[in-house]
Amino acid sequence: MQRFLARRLVHGVIILIGLSILMFTLLVLTPGDPVELMAASNPDIRPEDVSMLRKYYGLDDPMYVRYFKWIRSVLKGDLGYSRTYGTPVTKLVVDRLRNTLTLLATSVAVAFTVGVTAGVYSALHQYSAADYVVTVAAFAGLAMPVFWQGIVFILLFAVWLPWFPAGGMMTPGVAPGWPMFLDRLWHLVLPVSVLATSGMASWTRYMRSSMLEVVRHDYVRTARAKGNPERVVIRRHAMRNALIPIITLIALSVPGILNGAVLTETVFSWPGMGLLLFQAVLGHDYNVAMAVLLFLALMTVVFNLLADLAYGLADPRIRYD
């Protein structure tokens, strides 16, 4: 187990370094740079001003020099300075991370609760009308692109039925305490609904098939034969075992949901990592974009590792030799 963990950690570091080189190269090769953006919006800017600014931002250095400068400061724990926001990237990312984690955790919790409940219900009522409704809803959820769904939800629930805000994370100036808590909750409803949809849909499908497989096993039949009430049979024996593969699946899905947050946050103006990445790429704010992309890559590596570990813990047949 320890050897497996050490090997995977080394692999993880190599993958992250490779990804960082790839991401840095792609960002630098993206047409335009911050100074060109400034020059484009200012008809009075002169070539010497442009040269001065390029030197100021270190844009004249060759790409490999810029990469090594960046990686050296990252290894020292310094993610650099945001050109757009004028603050250290670390501070910026920490602030935004909190908002993204709020969105992510709520979405996973909602998707898990609804997905598992719907999946179990669907399995226990196989081929019933409810099963068909859940199945169709799950496929619809899987098929809807996040961006499109976001716009549709805004039109439905913020414009036509003005129940929820069309974006943002808070009503500016709302009183702290209970009103602020409710205000945040109110702003969370639409983005969470959108972000939770795909996870909810796929987990419903997996839970349904996992449950259908488990209820046919001998130990479930035995539990019934022993005279346990149906509720106990389902909760204690069937559902507990059916959940094992789902837990692994959730670990694997989190990076996907996190990536979905990039679009969801953009649509709903939710000030998290996704919106930050979008703005950073548009504004050629390389340090910020690299920090967010590196974080997304790190999350993917970590959650894949967690999924592998969860396999072993959940299924005693798997050994880490």
Place this chain on the structure above:
Amino acid sequence: MTNSKRSLLALVVVAALALGTQIPSVVAQQSRDTVVFGMAQEPDCLAMTFCSMAAGMAVVNSVFADMVKYDDKWQLHSQTVEKVPTLKDGDWQLLPGGKMKVTYKFKKGFTWHDGKPHTALDASWTYLMLRNPRSPAITRFVLRKIENMLVPNPSDPYTLVVQWNETYPFANTGHTVYPRHVMERDYLRDPAGLKSHKQVRNPIGSGPYKLVEWVPGSHITLEAYDKFPEGVAKIKKQVWRFILDATVLQANVIANQVDATEINNFSIDQMIEIERRNPAVTAHYTPAMIWEHIDVNVENEWLKDKRVRQALAHAINREELSTKLFYGKQPVAHTWLPERHEGFNPNVKKYAHDPARARALLAEAGFTMGPDGILRDSKGARFDITIMTTAGNAVREQVQQIIKEQLRAVGIDLRIDNRPASVLFGSTTQRRQFPHLVMYAWLMSPTTLGNTFWHSTQVPTPANNWEGQNYPGFRHAETDKLIDQYMTEIDAAKRVALLRKQQEIWADELPSIPLYFRLHLTTSNKKLTNVKPTGLSGTYINWNSQIWQWQQ
């Protein structure tokens, strides 16, 4: 049901009721002492000589008072100074050798938001700071024309004298002023470090609103400054929300979640939809100084012949573009200056849609029709030309498609080769890397005289380090002479006459095909009074927001 389950259910019901009732009431209470602005950009900073995003300029309009500013009629009026200097009154003097002296008297009541007085000393220090090549000013276009900015009498810190080393017709439009007491110590330590000074993101201004908070990615909150000498703003707070997607911003306007929009990227379709869906909103279609056009590379072997350029203008149905794409709201352009500019000439040569005339001009230029319906030049080469524009700009891409069809009708094969905006403006135009045509817009102001667009010294070349914006490569001796004259002509009437003459020549030569003038599109809640959009970039919808009021 057990007690614990009942309690849980009760809690859920209470929370649901609270969600349904309490939150909207929180919003409702707020709306009357607050204006929520929505914009599709987040500023990069709030020190507008160190950064350049329009979003920043819009917020700064509320935070800083200006020496002199434009109103909605595009008339100059004084704010922190007693009057706009004029030649007639003698506070703007012409000196021998083409030099000038302009004197401003600062008003005594203005203070910075930390209570310190706002004086001419701040202005003269700001000039010294910005003139230093080590300070991070992104442009020194006007500063280079100034010899010095002085407070001549130490006992009178309210008089500022600006000494100009060349004649500049807009020398009375004021200057940027920063608070010396806030920035000087850090400037002396490291001028380049001012780029990250607190004044850049958390400015101390002197305008009707002071900055309270900037929540990155979310909003900026401003609060009325209670010592603003022109009168405390009637609405207590301004909130500037950043909603980056124009469709989502549009939804926010329709849902009444923003009260006014600026820097919004709305199309005319979206504005019409807003009007239709929310009668509580006024959609402002303000004539602006944004000139959409096609630059022609006049160094191209075919396009150097002005008859070919004129044929292009006759072949393109600009009236139809305006009617079909913009519901007739965006006027067809016949020259490069918009109607509201002082130098606009309504009597220039105009090019109506006339394919027959276009074909005749092309025949005169030596083109003959080929078997495939495309013209051939005297050497037998097919007349196919390329047009470039900003990739992803839906309106420009639509215009390209229409123009392609219209040029095909006169025998010109148009190929489309678009580039991302950063590439198009970063290298394609500046390095003149377009073989034939490039479509984009110029943003102008009342002080725009087009010298960098049309003077032959302003053709970017490796020799001049790609300086200038004469991207067509237009070289015309008489035009150069006229520009040299009007650039230093102080007398507005004479300047206008020279500008008009220049446009007559321009409209005959056609180094660019004028398409249409874009509108400045903003929205505001109908219950907000005194909202008067200007249509000027740099003077945004909130220019007079201290007198806005919610109608009861």
